[in-house]
Amino acid sequence: MGSESWHEPYEKISEKTLNMSRAIKSLIEELEAIDWYQQRVDVCTDEELRRILAHNRDEEMEHAAMVLEWIRRNNPTFEGHLRTYLFSEREITQIETLEMKNSKPGPSSENVRTSILKTVGSLKQRKES
Numbered sequence: 001m002g003s004e005s006w007h008e009p010y011e012k013i014s015e016k017t018l019n020m021s022r023a024i025k026s027l028i029e030e031l032e033a034i035d036w037y038q039q040r041v042d043v044c045t046d047e048e049l050r051r052i053l054a055h056n057r058d059e060e061m062e063h064a065a066m067v068l069e070w071i072r073r074n075n076p077t078f079e080g081h082l083r084t085y086l087f088s089e090r091e092i093t094q095i096e097t098l099e100m101k102n103s104k105p106g107p108s109s110e111n112v113r114t115s116i117l118k119t120v121g122s123l124k125q126r127k128e129s
């Protein structure tokens, strides 16, 4: 990657950031390739070539998924957002609002239940000794 690829002095960028940048650029390239192949599929007049282009488009989707998974494994913030939004059946634009309601400060009902059980358990131990 040439120095024109970097927005800051290369020697000051950490190895972790350099690798994440490589992954992000690769994801962009895979997504662009999917877009370009799909456009070619739309206009291609040769049926066999059309099938090859569609096959290649789908392979790019696999590549995009692989690099996205690497990004997920190496960036906890990204992972959190992917866990929130991917494979959800809820209305996408409503997810953030629902998440904020669920993460209101204060004890969740599960935490309250656990703390009651711990209190009961310690009271029992005290009585028995």
Ligand SMILES: [Fe+2]
Pocket (backbone or CB within 6 Å): 030, 033, 059, 060, 063, 064
């Ligand atoms: Fe690819």
